Amino acid sequence: MAQNSFDRNLRGVAGAAMASFGLVFGSAALAAGTPPHVDMMQPHLQEYPDQAQVNGEQGTVLVSVYVRQDGKVAKYRIAQSSGFGDLDNAALESILNWRFVPATRDGGDRVADWTTVKIVYQLPQPPAPQPPPG
Numbered sequence: 001m002a003q004n005s006f007d008r009n010l011r012g013v014a015g016a017a018m019a020s021f022g023l024v025f026g027s028a029a030l031a032a033g034t035p036p037h038v039d040m041m042q043p044h045l046q047e048y049p050d051q052a053q054v055n056g057e058q059g060t061v062l063v064s065v066y067v068r069q070d071g072k073v074a075k076y077r078i079a080q081s082s083g084f085g086d087l088d089n090a091a092l093e094s095i096l097n098w099r100f101v102p103a104t105r106d107g108g109d110r111v112a113d114w115t116t117v118k119i120v121y122q123l124p125q126p127p128a129p130q131p132p133p134g
Contacts, residue, residue, distance in 0.1 A: 033105035036067035036115045042099040048121055049086045057084045061091040061119045067100040069110045079116055091119045 038044055052058075059082030066075035073096055081088050095117060103113035 033103060033108075033111070036065070036071075036100050036103045036113055038117070039071060039099040039101045044094075044098045046094045046119060047090050049090050052084060052086050052090070052121065053123060056123065057082075057087055058121045058123050059083050059087055060121070061088050063091055063095055063117045063119065064114055065095060065100070065117055066112065066114050067102055068112045069102050071100045071102050073098070073100065074112065082121065087121050090121075091117075094119070 060080070061078065061082045062080035064077050064079045065073055068074045076092060076095060078088055078092070082091075100115075102110045103115075105111045
């Protein structure tokens with residue numbers, strides 16, 4: 001599966017830690033259509049749990065999402081865990097509140113189909129040391 005060309009930073013927590021998402025396309029039903037994807041015209045905030053940041057947790061969650069013809073999530077499952085339950089749960093909670101653009105097939109008919117959403121939780125990197133003046 002190839003990652004979609006867009007990864008979006010959704011929300012910086014405490015000004016530095018962030019979660020981002022991207023789509024990993026993998027659709028069985030599409031012949032000459034488009035896979036389901038996050039509706040960028042709707043809110044799609046992604047929370048980075050405060051306690052996870054305090055604990056230094058970061059990682060990537062892959063969530064398989066079955067999107068109905070109306071763009072709502074019908075089924076979901078963790079396809080790849082981050083290794084941290086609180087990050088996995090935050091990813092699921094967020095996705096359940098998102099709206100998707102449904103898959104299309106052939107002449108633009110909307111169809112229900114699976115897609116995979118990749119959510120990355122990354123803590124800020126320490127600033128690079130500055131050389132002493134003069």
